[in-house]
Amino acid sequence: MTQSHGLRKFHGRIMEGVCLVAAIAAVIPLFAFLWHLVAMGASSFSLALFTKLPLPPGEVGGGLKNAILGSLLVVGTATVVGIPIGIGAAVFMTEFAKPAVTSALRFACDVLSGVPSIVMGLLAYQIVVRPMHHFSAFSGSIALAFIMMPVVVITSQEMLRLVPHSLREAGHALGIPAWRIAASISLRAAAPGILTGAILSISRIAGETAPMLFTSFGNPFLSLDPKAPIATLPHTIFTYAISPYDDWHRLAWGGALILVLGILGATLLSRFILWWHQRSLNS
Amino acid sequence: MEAPATETPERPPAGLSASPKPSTRPTAFQESAPQTAPPPLSPDLAVDRYHRSTGRTADRMFRVATGFCAAMIAALILVVILFMVKGSIPAFKDHGLGAILSSAWDPTNQKYGALTFLFGTAYTSLIGMVIALPLAVLTAVALVEILPSGPAKAISLAVELLAAIPSVLLGLWGIFELVPLVRRFEISVYRSPLGLRKLPIFSGSPLGVGFLAAGLLLAIMALPFILSVSREVLLQVPNAQREAAYALGATRWQAIRRFILPYSWKGIFGAALLGLARVLGETMAVTMVIGNTPQIKASLFASGYTLASVIANEFTEAPSELAISALISLGLILLLLSVTLNAAARIMLIYLNRSSGAPQGAK
Amino acid sequence: MLACQNLKIEFDRKPVLKGVTLDFPAQKISAIIGPSGCGKSTLLRAFNRMHDLTPGAKVTGSVTLNGREIYDGAEDPVLIRRRIGMVFQKANPFPTLSIFENTISGLRLSGVGNRALLHEAAEKALVDAALWDEVKDRLKSSPMSLSGGQQQRLCIARALAVDPEVLLMDEPCSALDPIATAKIEELMFRLRERLIVVIVTHNMQQAARASDRTAFLWMGELVEEGETEAIFTSPKKSMTEDYITGRFG
Numbered sequence: 063m064t065q066s067h068g069l070r071k072f073h074g075r076i077m078e079g080v081c082l083v084a085a086i087a088a089v090i091p092l093f094a095f096l097w098h099l100v101a102m103g104a105s106s107f108s109l110a111l112f113t114k115l116p117l118p119p120g121e122v123g124g125g126l127k128n129a130i131l132g133s134l135l136v137v138g139t140a141t142v143v144g145i146p147i148g149i150g151a152a153v154f155m156t157e158f159a160k161p162a163v164t165s166a167l168r169f170a171c172d173v174l175s176g177v178p179s180i181v182m183g184l185l186a187y188q189i190v191v192r193p194m195h196h197f198s199a200f201s202g203s204i205a206l207a208f209i210m211m212p213v214v215v216i217t218s219q220e221m222l223r224l225v226p227h228s229l230r231e232a233g234h235a236l237g238i239p240a241w242r243i244a245a246s247i248s249l250r251a252a253a254p255g256i257l258t259g260a261i262l263s264i265s266r267i268a269g270e271t272a273p274m275l276f277t278s279f280g281n282p283f284l285s286l287d288p289k290a291p292i293a294t295l296p297h298t299i300f301t302y303a304i305s306p307y308d309d310w311h312r313l314a315w316g317g318a319l320i321l322v323l324g325i326l327g328a329t330l331l332s333r334f335i336l337w338w339h340q341r342s343l344n345s
Numbered sequence: 346m347e348a349p350a351t352e353t354p355e356r357p358p359a360g361l362s363a364s365p366k367p368s369t370r371p372t373a374f375q376e377s378a379p380q381t382a383p384p385p386l387s388p389d390l391a392v393d394r395y396h397r398s399t400g401r402t403a404d405r406m407f408r409v410a411t412g413f414c415a416a417m418i419a420a421l422i423l424v425v426i427l428f429m430v431k432g433s434i435p436a437f438k439d440h441g442l443g444a445i446l447s448s449a450w451d452p453t454n455q456k457y458g459a460l461t462f463l464f465g466t467a468y469t470s471l472i473g474m475v476i477a478l479p480l481a482v483l484t485a486v487a488l489v490e491i492l493p494s495g496p497a498k499a500i501s502l503a504v505e506l507l508a509a510i511p512s513v514l515l516g517l518w519g520i521f522e523l524v525p526l527v528r529r530f531e532i533s534v535y536r537s538p539l540g541l542r543k544l545p546i547f548s549g550s551p552l553g554v555g556f557l558a559a560g561l562l563l564a565i566m567a568l569p570f571i572l573s574v575s576r577e578v579l580l581q582v583p584n585a586q587r588e589a590a591y592a593l594g595a596t597r598w599q600a601i602r603r604f605i606l607p608y609s610w611k612g613i614f615g616a617a618l619l620g621l622a623r624v625l626g627e628t629m630a631v632t633m634v635i636g637n638t639p640q641i642k643a644s645l646f647a648s649g650y651t652l653a654s655v656i657a658n659e660f661t662e663a664p665s666e667l668a669i670s671a672l673i674s675l676g677l678i679l680l681l682l683s684v685t686l687n688a689a690a691r692i693m694l695i696y697l698n699r700s701s702g703a704p705q706g707a708k
Numbered sequence: 709m710l711a712c713q714n715l716k717i718e719f720d721r722k723p724v725l726k727g728v729t730l731d732f733p734a735q736k737i738s739a740i741i742g743p744s745g746c747g748k749s750t751l752l753r754a755f756n757r758m759h760d761l762t763p764g765a766k767v768t769g770s771v772t773l774n775g776r777e778i779y780d781g782a783e784d785p786v787l788i789r790r791r792i793g794m795v796f797q798k799a800n801p802f803p804t805l806s807i808f809e810n811t812i813s814g815l816r817l818s819g820v821g822n823r824a825l826l827h828e829a830a831e832k833a834l835v836d837a838a839l840w841d842e843v844k845d846r847l848k849s850s851p852m853s854l855s856g857g858q859q860q861r862l863c864i865a866r867a868l869a870v871d872p873e874v875l876l877m878d879e880p881c882s883a884l885d886p887i888a889t890a891k892i893e894e895l896m897f898r899l900r901e902r903l904i905v906v907i908v909t910h911n912m913q914q915a916a917r918a919s920d921r922t923a924f925l926w927m928g929e930l931v932e933e934g935e936t937e938a939i940f941t942s943p944k945k946s947m948t949e950d951y952i953t954g955r956f957g
Binding site: 070071073074075077078080081082084085087088089091092093094095098099102146147148149150151153154155157158159163166167169170171172173174176177178179180181182184185187188189208211212215239240241242244245265266268269270271272275276279296297299300303304311314315318321322325329 | 487507509628
């Protein structure tokens, strides 16, 4: 009896060891990536990255100024379109809609968030690029807005659902109009979480490349015209990465570092917001 | 309970905030004579002393505005399907559904067979899932059942951060760091004295780029998804189940294998479906390491092409409107695949939560 | 005067209130007592049309304020609720607003912007709710730093700031200790002079000491009502006597 139990225990320990090895293996890719990112990106990380425009292929030097500004424009426009619509839809779902409508909309959002981003790019191509007869920063923003909206709806709705119903009741009992309750009581209470979700969705679309390939299309020159093709940072990284030029590879890593720092900054900002809100509640 | 007729209520404890005229507070059982004339009671309920509006119009406008936003979301899903179908119609008209299943893709010569891409998408996703699923489940078990909360949280966080890395950056790392590693591995297999290269799965030149590299990247991308859902599923196993297992004298691993995992397998299956749905449409990382050669080969070493990659690479250089339509039809296939898998996974997870009575687990 | 006539309420076809007729005269504190589940809160919420917000709730019968039917289709429930205020069982101050903001939230969020008016209304309401001295130096701080009893008084101040004619109180002291309870009963007495106060309570001693009139509800029906003294010393129905002597409920 003890022998078989000992064997079982041994077998169990081995299997647990396998699980622990798996857990460590799961973490390796992140560290490998970060290691190489810093190693390769740090050497090209300089002010020049931000201030210089790209040089023709083969020439050494140059920067990513057009791509960085382009990303800011495209992502900024997408944010202005996508976030208000996303939050508005979430408010409608939690404050006004019947439960059946809310479930249906939520299901639609869940499914939409799983649509490959390249498909959203194809949609933006047909809706914006075709009628306009050329690629544009605006079409890129639309594609990104399509990708961002379901995510914003889902996170906002989750945050609004957490607001206790007793607060809304108190508002009703005071004779406050329903829309004011939604705007000034529910939204206000859920604001930190909604803001966090918004920031994270922005950092997600900032890294999107596939839809950009046939909407904003890329542009080797500096352009901030929404009706014209524009360079975005992830797209430029892609173009440079698959090119045969070493200098462009160097720039690609530099751009990657910028992108990762931006995403890291967004994550830290959202955690800060949550911490600060918690602190002001407790004061 | 007896209540005396005229009892002066006790004086309130000292320290109460000053209240006006406490001595004139009437007792509970006496009618009070009003101290001042009561304010006139306006009969009309609609009159408001502060002249505030009821906000009826603002209310209506707000509802319409937010309802419009909700309608746009609903419209989005319809519009996606509508336009993808509409864009594919010229292609279907030209060569019909059957031609899609041919393996000849040559748009300049009017050939639009998608079989190679279907194969590529399926094969790379399969490799990715075969690697990611066991890794994720074992890791989830480690995080929930074995590790103490400190390391568990740290590892959890590290894997979550992995999900935040954009696909193109993983592809960048893939090209310059992963592919050389894979190439070295492939060369060692190629040179293996066991003659492994004779096996179909290891045949071909060890280039580094190809199905294996793409599959590895997909595994890295699927891992965080499957892990987070699996973790939630495991966390929802009621402690009573664990206690029952331990009370029967099971070792920890036996409890895991015979009680906890069987209880959670449906949820884990749903997690796998979600992970699969995610990697099917992965574009950038795959495009950068798969070799972009439309061919159907069983070997891990071989280069290939996926649905998403061919769209990414050829869309802007499509030689004709028909070619564009054909590429859109490939996108339609991607859309249908991912929507179906996603919907199926979510419905399954909803069913699962309903039947076990546990709160919603999947995000 | 607030009154209801033959008030019937169903939730999803299940009858909860089966035809209640009651009136609540001005300048009296009226208590509604009964065992849990008898419909007291449901009855109370009918008076400010809170059931309008519950899907599946159906209210029939009449409820009048000063002779005007509040369930008349032409009346806006938002305006009704400014006339008839409510305080809940568990204090629910808005956590993201300061104490001052909470007090005047009913005014500001329905469009009153005049700062002088708001400050005046806040001070008056907080004085009436016996909270002013305790918070006057920290009006800008968070209400979550207040004790349970103080938070409840804040909610009362918030309800008073809107200047209602009726104050409905749904077991306002059930989560509070005896000292906090006494403070609230104390302020109820003062409020009685200008408001109709209706309090639902499961605490019979509270009903006995704090109210002028009492109504006893059981299983959705009104069993007996009248002067509190009479109800507690010489109830007419044996069920009432059984309840107040603790034989059931």
